[in-house]
Amino acid sequence: MTSIADIVAEHAHREGPLLPILHDVQKAFGHVSEDAMRDIAQALNLTRAEVYGVVSFYHDFRKEAEARPILKLCRAEACKARGVDALVPIAENQSRVKLEAVYCLWRGCRCGCFCRGGRGSRTRVQLGHALDGTVGRH
Template structure:
């Protein structure tokens, strides 16, 4: 199992290591805890406020673990124009998957789009969206 120390050792001598470290910590543990932020700050010779500021600024970073699987559903303009709002009642009536808003996945022409983990989904309609939620 990966530890924060392993992740820090992998990145600490690279240029601009903070974001890659935060991404790897989040990928390994599902969130960036206060303890992790403290350890990262100490290793990179940053203040805890600097690390906390970056974690807080980017909505992709979580400070607490999410028990449910997370689906990021694009709510930006092109996906709105292609019908994402019609999917919201489906998202709102289930609680097994946490559906979060994201603003543009770069799949505007084939929206509505969503992302779960590293995988993206396009051309979502009611049936595809329901089956995606059930599969998660």
């Protein structure tokens, strides 16, 4: 299993390593714990407040693990124009996944969300498969 120290060491040579470290910690552990923030702050010679400020500012970072898979549903204007609002009640009326709104500004979206804005947009059937447990953890 990857440790916080391993992740920090992997990015220590970079200019501005905090965000890449936080993303990798989030990916590895499903959240950025208080202990992780303390260790990262110490390793980067930052205050815990500085690290906490970044974690609390960006909505993709979690301070506690989410037990359910997270389904990111794009709510940007292009997706609204293509009917994403019809998918929201389907996703909200179940408890198997946690629904999160994202705004991906469709440009060949690669964020992994359910996006209705352009080429490759996902369908109600694909949303159904995701709600049945085929969606990955973030």
